[in-house]
Amino acid sequence: MLRLILNLILLMSISVNTIYPQSKILQFNCVKLITTTVETVPAGKVWKVESIFTDQASAGSPSETTTPAILVNGVKNYYIVPTPRGSGLFAYAPAGFPFWLPAGATLAASNKVKYVNVIEFNIVTNP
Amino acid sequence: MKNKIYIKTFLTCLFLLIIFNSIVIKAQKTLEFNQVKLITSTTETVPTGKVWKIENIGSAIHTAPITSSSATPAIVVNGTTIYLFIARTTNTSDYYVTPAPFFPIWLPAGTTLATSNNINFISVIEFNEIP
Numbered sequence: 001m002l003r004l005i006l007n008l009i010l011l012m013s014i015s016v017n018t019i020y021p022q023s024k025i026l027q028f029n030c031v032k033l034i035t036t037t038v039e040t041v042p043a044g045k046v047w048k049v050e051s052i053f054t055d056q057a058s059a060g061s062p063s064e065t066t067t068p069a070i071l072v073n074g075v076k077n078y079y080i081v082p083t084p085r086g087s088g089l090f091a092y093a094p095a096g097f098p099f100w101l102p103a104g105a106t107l108a109a110s111n112k113v114k115y116v117n118v119i120e121f122n123i124v125t126n127p
Numbered sequence: 128m129k130n131k132i133y134i135k136t137f138l139t140c141l142f143l144l145i146i147f148n149s150i151v152i153k154a155q156k157t158l159e160f161n162q163v164k165l166i167t168s169t170t171e172t173v174p175t176g177k178v179w180k181i182e183n184i185g186s187a188i189h190t191a192p193i194t195s196s197s198a199t200p201a202i203v204v205n206g207t208t209i210y211l212f213i214a215r216t217t218n219t220s221d222y223y224v225t226p227a228p229f230f231p232i233w234l235p236a237g238t239t240l241a242t243s244n245n246i247n248f249i250s251v252i253e254f255n256e257i258p
Binding site for chain 2: 026046067079098100102
């Protein structure tokens with residue numbers, strides 16, 4: 001009887017594992033500060049881009065080369081969006097965080113951005 | 128003899144309890160991380176058995192004013208253009224943009240998604256729906 005029960009329990013756990021296969025979870029790995037040096041998300045990891053550190057002291061006149069930006073896969077993305085502060089004046093409102101990057105994506109700081117703040121996670125397969 | 132019956136009854140109850148727990152635990156739907164994706168101008172569809180969480184976008188807009196709706200940052204959901212920044216006029220009739228707090232957005236299986244005006248990418252987390 002005991003052997004029968006043990007066999008049934010074993011069979012049940014095998015069935016459950018077959019129906020509900022291995023799951024993926026994200027495990028914290030490290031925090032990074034990305035500079036103007038282009039870095040790539042390593043295989044088996046994902047990056048959560050949390051924020052930027054800008055060295056832009058005043059709004060000035062926004063342009064393709066002065067509005068704070070970061071490079072994602074070699075393309076400039078502007079993460080501080082100009083908003084109006086009266087006729088002809090501009091202020092900057094941070095926008096666009098957090099966002100996630102898959103393995104293989106590249107990232108670097110660009111206009112007026114000192115660091116890009118990133119959390120790296122390992123993609124772990126649960127047995 | 129009596130002890131044997133007790134042990135048998137105990138083991139049967141334990142077995143039934145394990146089965147019951149398995150059914151109860153697995154009866155709830157859960158979301159399980161699958162992958163991170165960057166969606167571009169190529170239309171992609173949320174696969175069957177998955178859901179997408181749009182975390183944010185990569186904006187190509189670097190200056191204001193925005194002078195036309197075709198320049199206002201947008202994404203395309205099920206073929207419809209969705210504007211992610213609120214455009215508004217000033218006294219001089221120029222259009223400016225203010226980021227709209229639209230994120231995160233969740234999309235069910237079968238929904239299509241692509242970038243549109245002044246959006247470089249859409250950052251998406253794909254989850255498996257576990258029954």
